[in-house]
Amino acid sequence: MAWYTNTTAEKKKSKKQLWVKCKKCHSHVYTEEWKENLNVCPICNYHGAISSHERIKLLFDKGSFEELFDHISPKDSLQFNDLKGSYKDKYEANIKKTGINEAVVTGKGKMNGTPVVMAIMDFRFLGGSLGSGTGEKILQAANYAFDHNLPYIVISASGGARMQEGALSLMQMAKTCAGVARLNKKNIPYISVLTNPTTGGVSASYAMMGDINVSEPGALIGFAGRRVIEQTIGEKLPDDFQTAEYLLDHGFVDSIVNRKDLKDYLSNVLSYYNR
Amino acid sequence: MGQKSDHAVMDKPKVKKNLTPWDIVQISRHPKRPILQDYLSFMAKNFIELHGDRYFSDDKAMIGGFTEIGGQKVMLIGHNKGKKTHENIERNFGMAKPDGYRKALRLMKLAQRFNVPIVTFIDTPGAFPGLEAEERGQAEAIAKNLTEMASLEVPVVCVVIGEGGSGGALGIGVGDRILMLSNAIYSVISPEGCASILWRDAKYAPDAAEALNLTAKALHNHGIIDEIIEEPGEGAHTDAKKVADLIEKAILKNIKALQKLSVDELLQKRFEKFSAMGKFTVNK
Numbered sequence A: 001m002a003w004y005t006n007t008t009a010e011k012k013k014s015k016k017q018l019w020v021k022c023k024k025c026h027s028h029v030y031t032e033e034w035k036e037n038l039n040v041c042p043i044c045n046y047h048g049a050i051s052s053h054e055r056i057k058l059l060f061d062k063g064s065f066e067e068l069f070d071h072i073s074p075k076d077s078l079q080f081n082d083l084k085g086s087y088k089d090k091y092e093a094n095i096k097k098t099g100i101n102e103a104v105v106t107g108k109g110k111m112n113g114t115p116v117v118m119a120i121m122d123f124r125f126l127g128g129s130l131g132s133g134t135g136e137k138i139l140q141a142a143n144y145a146f147d148h149n150l151p152y153i154v155i156s157a158s159g160g161a162r163m164q165e166g167a168l169s170l171m172q173m174a175k176t177c178a179g180v181a182r183l184n185k186k187n188i189p190y191i192s193v194l195t196n197p198t199t200g201g202v203s204a205s206y207a208m209m210g211d212i213n214v215s216e217p218g219a220l221i222g223f224a225g226r227r228v229i230e231q232t233i234g235e236k237l238p239d240d241f242q243t244a245e246y247l248l249d250h251g252f253v254d255s256i257v258n259r260k261d262l263k264d265y266l267s268n269v270l271s272y273y274n275r
Numbered sequence B: 001m002g003q004k005s006d007h008a009v010m011d012k013p014k015v016k017k018n019l020t021p022w023d024i025v026q027i028s029r030h031p032k033r034p035i036l037q038d039y040l041s042f043m044a045k046n047f048i049e050l051h052g053d054r055y056f057s058d059d060k061a062m063i064g065g066f067t068e069i070g071g072q073k074v075m076l077i078g079h080n081k082g083k084k085t086h087e088n089i090e091r092n093f094g095m096a097k098p099d100g101y102r103k104a105l106r107l108m109k110l111a112q113r114f115n116v117p118i119v120t121f122i123d124t125p126g127a128f129p130g131l132e133a134e135e136r137g138q139a140e141a142i143a144k145n146l147t148e149m150a151s152l153e154v155p156v157v158c159v160v161i162g163e164g165g166s167g168g169a170l171g172i173g174v175g176d177r178i179l180m181l182s183n184a185i186y187s188v189i190s191p192e193g194c195a196s197i198l199w200r201d202a203k204y205a206p207d208a209a210e211a212l213n214l215t216a217k218a219l220h221n222h223g224i225i226d227e228i229i230e231e232p233g234e235g236a237h238t239d240a241k242k243v244a245d246l247i248e249k250a251i252l253k254n255i256k257a258l259q260k261l262s263v264d265e266l267l268q269k270r271f272e273k274f275s276a277m278g279k280f281t282v283n284k
């Protein structure tokens, strides 16, 4: 950019792009360093949001990922309108913004040589909410794993069910779990990776059903929202409530794994699968 | 319509036609609306209540046991609301904790062992949103039920009798046949909760109720429920015995049809039923 266009607003903008402010320790980290560190704070190890495509690059052997079921996108079957407008406008804007069709990307590929089927949720798309299209893709990927006898991995990042689809979204919880049940019956491994956040209807369905549940450090994981619980019990909750560490302590996740170690961790676990 | 039936209509209490979804929400939560125990007293013979999840407690918000409905032996499980204040406190207003969902699953597995059909009655504002519920794994307990119910080898008939509150309802709601009373509701979130998030104000709950498609009629149109049981008069509270009768008939009819299927057919059909739920766009 030429020096003469460098107004105050431009300066602010370029400063914002140059630095990332960590949401946890509030340190300013060079964007380049932040990205090189996989959107993880180099100072406090806060695991920031990461897109499905960055996640794929991180987890799969180079060039091995093949996307499946990308022809599915949302539908405004209830013609849902709130004060801010229609659900249709909302998801169309999200498709444009993110370049993906739904809140999950599904496909197959290799991790350190091990073939797997994977569903990677993307929080940027309507808060990773579980809609009919999301559930359909997660089920179809499970069915693909079932048909091809491949291990299945789901990486969750979701605020829960997608309200704008009413009970249709609620039923995705049962639908995805029906897919998991079939994998269980056939002794096909299913690993769930719970990232920040995994809450509501997603935590209360496939995300908690892993044969192995893994989480990233500090991830928010829980069924009911903190505010609702505080209103119910009339007191403040401890700071670590519903964190990955809290869940590990209470026996609901097997391990907390740093983002940079996730690929090796998953392929290492799957090396014990012997069928 | 002939004169006779006109006269019959006039004799009945005045029924408001074209109820709005918000009206139906009110009826589903009516303080006099029949609860599980009312229906049990009318239709269940020899109720052998079974207690406890074998892990932590006996959740009184969820009850179950063997019983006979119209001569048919079943495992009956349901959310247990109360009517009087002390009942509601003891039963936590029908909001089950993980212990309740785990008890329900234990009884469903027992039904499978005994080869007895399962009937569930759904009536809850939602799963309990409390500290100890989270601590003991509310999410895991519900998720486990959804997964295990998908492969239960006996017929499962679910009846939504009042409030079908989100995951807390679905936690005992994965069945081969889903029946619903005409003034019951079933929703992904309460209208108040939805309004306070999407409208930023709970006072828009009537708008949210409309938008959420939470009535039996709407859910039937969307393929989420299989059958609507019409309530008489102004709602089930005006004639609980009659409603019990209608529910009993519907349960028996559906169990009978399901018992004709082999276990493999039953499981395949249940899988297909839930696989087909939801609507999305398929792009070329």
Ligand SMILES: [Zn+2]
Binding pocket: A022, A023, A024, A025, A026, A027, A041, A042, A043, A044, A045, A046
């Ligand atoms: Zn930091």
